[in-house]
Amino acid sequence: MHELSLTEQIAEIAIRHGEKNSAEKITDLYLVIGELSSVIDDSVQFYWDLITEDTICAGAKLHFQRIPAKFHCQDCGKEYQMVDGELAPCPFCQSSKMDILQGKEFHLDSINIV
Amino acid sequence: MTKNISIVEKVHSANDQLASENKQQLNQAALFSINIMASPGAGKTSLIEKTLPLLKSEYKIAAIDGDVATSIDADRAAEAGATAVQINTGGQCHIDAHMLQNALMELDLDKFDLLLVENVGNLICPASFKLGTDKNIMIASIPEGDDKPYKYPAMYQDVDALIINKIDLLPYVKFDMDYFQKGVQMLNPDLITFPVSCTTGEGIEEWVKWVKEHIKDKKVS
Numbered sequence: 001m002h003e004l005s006l007t008e009q010i011a012e013i014a015i016r017h018g019e020k021n022s023a024e025k026i027t028d029l030y031l032v033i034g035e036l037s038s039v040i041d042d043s044v045q046f047y048w049d050l051i052t053e054d055t056i057c058a059g060a061k062l063h064f065q066r067i068p069a070k071f072h073c074q075d076c077g078k079e080y081q082m083v084d085g086e087l088a089p090c091p092f093c094q095s096s097k098m099d100i101l102q103g104k105e106f107h108l109d110s111i112n113i114v
Numbered sequence: 115m116t117k118n119i120s121i122v123e124k125v126h127s128a129n130d131q132l133a134s135e136n137k138q139q140l141n142q143a144a145l146f147s148i149n150i151m152a153s154p155g156a157g158k159t160s161l162i163e164k165t166l167p168l169l170k171s172e173y174k175i176a177a178i179d180g181d182v183a184t185s186i187d188a189d190r191a192a193e194a195g196a197t198a199v200q201i202n203t204g205g206q207c208h209i210d211a212h213m214l215q216n217a218l219m220e221l222d223l224d225k226f227d228l229l230l231v232e233n234v235g236n237l238i239c240p241a242s243f244k245l246g247t248d249k250n251i252m253i254a255s256i257p258e259g260d261d262k263p264y265k266y267p268a269m270y271q272d273v274d275a276l277i278i279n280k281i282d283l284l285p286y287v288k289f290d291m292d293y294f295q296k297g298v299q300m301l302n303p304d305l306i307t308f309p310v311s312c313t314t315g316e317g318i319e320e321w322v323k324w325v326k327e328h329i330k331d332k333k334v335s
Contacts, residue, residue: 002207002239009125017121027116031125038238038268074303087264087300096300100271106242107124112116 003043004051006106010044011052013108018056023113026057034105035069035082060111069103129243132211136218136246143223146332147231148325149209149245151269152253154235157279159187160312161253161321162230163194168322170195173227173329178217180209180234187232196230197221208239211246227329237266248332251275256283260290263297270301275308277321282311 010031018026033039041064052058069082075095082088089096124130140147152158162177169175177191180201188200199217201209214231221229231247233240244250252273254262257280263270270276276298284291298305306324310317 002242005206005208005210006125006242009128012128013121013123013125017119017123021117021119023119036267036271038242087267087297089296089300096296097303098300104268104271106126108121110118110120110122112118114116 003040004047006039007044007047007051010108011048011055011057014057014060014111015055017111018113021113023056025114026060026111027114028061028063028112029057030063030065030109030111032065032067032105032107032109034067034103035085036100036103037106039106065109067102067105070101071098072101073098126242126244129211132215133244133246136211136214137248138246139218139223140229140246140248143226144333144335145223145226145229146325146329147229147247147249149231149233149240149247149250150253151233151237151240151250151273152235152255153237153258156235156253156255156258157277157312158232158235158253159190161277161279161310162191162196162232164310164312164315164318165230165322165325166191166194166196168318169228169325172326174225175228175230176221176226177230177232178209178214178221179232180213182206182234191230191232197226203234207234207236208243209233209245210243214245227333228325237262237269241266241268241272249274249328251277253277253279254294255279256281256287256289260288260294261297263294263301267301270298270305273302273305275306275324276302278307278309279312281309281316282314 073090074097076093078092175196177196177198179187185200188198192198308321
């Protein structure tokens with residue numbers, strides 16, 4: 001459900017930058033979404049079509065770049081990723097002390113305009 | 115001709131900006147504030163009801179309650195001794211910084227020592243929307259199950275304190291505390307944890323002590 005407010009914010013950012021660059025139309029948006037950021041592509045796409053109908057974003061294509069979560073084990077120093085989207089202890093030493101290196105991203109990277 | 119414009123702007127930037135305005139406003143009033151997040155039924159309102167009687171003789175307390183509809187929670191907070199403001203989010207699954215800003219306008223912030231913000235019952239959305247409060251805390255309750263940190267990592271990652279409520283039900287419910295704590299530790303290694311029961315009152319004093327210390331620190335800073 002929070003995808004609605006997120007989609008509104010994405011549209012606001014895109015339109016602001018589009019207008020600043022005198023865009024007639026925004027054709028593509030490139031979004032970066034980390035695996036840990038709880039954002040569902042499909043719902044963003046669903047709301048996107050509804051809320052941008054009468055804007056310069058109408059019909060624009062959304063591209064999602066997914067960033068996998070990556071962890072750094074505080075005990076053995078090795079890096080590892082989630083398996084099947086599940087949080088798990090370090091596969092090398094079973095320690096549960098870790099830092100999150102990536103996976104929390106959620107930003108609009110760039111847009112294409114005409 | 116198509117042109118690519120580089121943006122690199124956080125999707126949450128508008129909300130984050132309003133959150134930092136809220137923070138500034140709360141700092142000016144030296145008002146210590148807590149954003150309470152949890153799933154529906156975990157005990158957000160019950161915790162407020164248990165906390166207020168132990169603080170209200172010493173401190174002036176305001177409560178802002180976010181709900182999709184009704185003022186039941188704000189009424190309960192008012193009954194327990196807080197000045198309560200209700201936010202009806204109109205279907206939205208979280209409070210955002212803008213809604214909090216509007217609610218703050220209804221309060222004379224200088225008059226209060228503690229502000230409790232009761233977020234909408236939800237384990238996903240509120241984690242993404244900063245409000246500008248001093249602390250973000252969450253309540254997990256025993257009947258929800260021991261796998262919640264694994265299923266809702268975003269919520270556990272960024273909170274400053276965790277309350278484990280309904281510990282009086284431990285003998286009756288399948289809940290592996292070690293497994294739960296291990297998940298929490300992975301996401302938030304130094305998280306301060308308060309096991310409590312809002313029914314029996316067990317553990318509430320420790321939590322209230324933590325709140326009091328922070329109210330005092332905020333006054334001095």
